[in-house]
Amino acid sequence: MVTVQYAKGVHLPAADLWLDPRGRKPLAFVSHAHSDHTGRHQQIFCSPLTARLNAARERLDPGRFLTAEFGKKMDFEGWSGTLIPAGHVLGSAQLFFESEEGTLLYTGDFKRHRGLSSEAAGACHAETLIMETTYGLPKYQFPPAEESRRQLLTFCHETMDEGRVPVVLGYSLGKAQEILAAIAGCGFPIMTHPSITKMVAIYAEAGVPMPACASWDPERIAGHVVVCPPNASKALGTLKNCRVATVTGWALDPGTRYRMGVDIAIPLSDHADYDGLLAHVEAVSPKRVLTLHGYAQEFARDLRRLGIEAWALTGPNQMELF
Numbered sequence: 001m002v003t004v005q006y007a008k009g010v011h012l013p014a015a016d017l018w019l020d021p022r023g024r025k026p027l028a029f030v031s032h033a034h035s036d037h038t039g040r041h042q043q044i045f046c047s048p049l050t051a052r053l054n055a056a057r058e059r060l061d062p063g064r065f066l067t068a069e070f071g072k073k074m075d076f077e078g079w080s081g082t083l084i085p086a087g088h089v090l091g092s093a094q095l096f097f098e099s100e101e102g103t104l105l106y107t108g109d110f111k112r113h114r115g116l117s118s119e120a121a122g123a124c125h126a127e128t129l130i131m132e133t134t135y136g137l138p139k140y141q142f143p144p145a146e147e148s149r150r151q152l153l154t155f156c157h158e159t160m161d162e163g164r165v166p167v168v169l170g171y172s173l174g175k176a177q178e179i180l181a182a183i184a185g186c187g188f189p190i191m192t193h194p195s196i197t198k199m200v201a202i203y204a205e206a207g208v209p210m211p212a213c214a215s216w217d218p219e220r221i222a223g224h225v226v227v228c229p230p231n232a233s234k235a236l237g238t239l240k241n242c243r244v245a246t247v248t249g250w251a252l253d254p255g256t257r258y259r260m261g262v263d264i265a266i267p268l269s270d271h272a273d274y275d276g277l278l279a280h281v282e283a284v285s286p287k288r289v290l291t292l293h294g295y296a297q298e299f300a301r302d303l304r305r306l307g308i309e310a311w312a313l314t315g316p317n318q319m320e321l322f
């Protein structure tokens with residue numbers, strides 16, 4: 001089986017390949033363009049859309065990206081890699097790794113149900129599965145996405161009916177575009193924060209239908225549905241006439257709306273829920289599962305109870321070599 005190490009990023013020593021590492025590395029696979037997964041590595045292996053989004057966000061030289069279309073096997077010295085859609089944000093990829101040691105699938109962040117603005121996730125059999133487990137507790141079962149989108153539309157209409165401004169919070173890459181796709185037909189003009197508008201342009205270029213968005217002007221939000229990242233909402237704080245919704249999987253936790261200081265929390269996530277994590281393990285049918293992020297220890301324990309060899313890469317009892 002493929003030897004795996006963990007040190008602020010997954011390392012496959014036989015190939016000297018890092019998977020979503022922190023710190024600068026000679027060669028890294030970057031699963032998607034969220035900043036907690038990217039870095040200024042010498043060479044970055046990723047999908048063409050991740051390269052485009054990552055370069056736009058961090059002003060990276062395009063020469064450092066090695067890109068591969070989904071499903072196209074790329075050969076390196078002693079190993080090969082094939083990218084499989086992860087369904088998390090546009091361009092997000094899982095890496096199917098093959099070498100003399102064996103096969104391995106690394107998910108990065110993923111969700112199995114298809115969103116409105118990203119590719120449908122895939123899966124393939126591998127001996128080792130390294131997976132994210134953000135929502136790795138049984139209590140995290142998301143309602144159908146369609147139900148949450150309806151809830152979001154209802155929030156927009158009711159707020160407008162009250163003569164107030166609906167403000168919807170979502171991260172600028174991925175969540176904001178899911179929100180925009182969900183409210184595209186709401187009948188109200190939409191205004192987006194510049195960090196979102198920049199990403200929307202890349203989504204539209206890639207062929208994802210996106211609604212027209214008015215230029216950001218906090219003085220002129222009346223009559224618009226406003227979509228902005230959580231950290232930008234402070235700029236709107238002085239405007240008393242807003243109602244604020246946040247769109248996150250953590251909405252399932254009681255008290256989220258108070259903790260986040262918003263009027264409503266809507267459970268729509270770009271990660272797999274607990275059943276989605278289990279379904280992915282079943283689809284990949286691995287001999288060994290290594291978990292990371294979120295409830296890694298707890299999900300690994302649940303898998304062991306199901307008779308599957310599983311260990312957490314992160315957490316207090318993490319092992320260093322697998």
Ligand SMILES: [Zn+2]
Binds near residue numbers: 032034088109
């Ligand atoms: Zn992410």
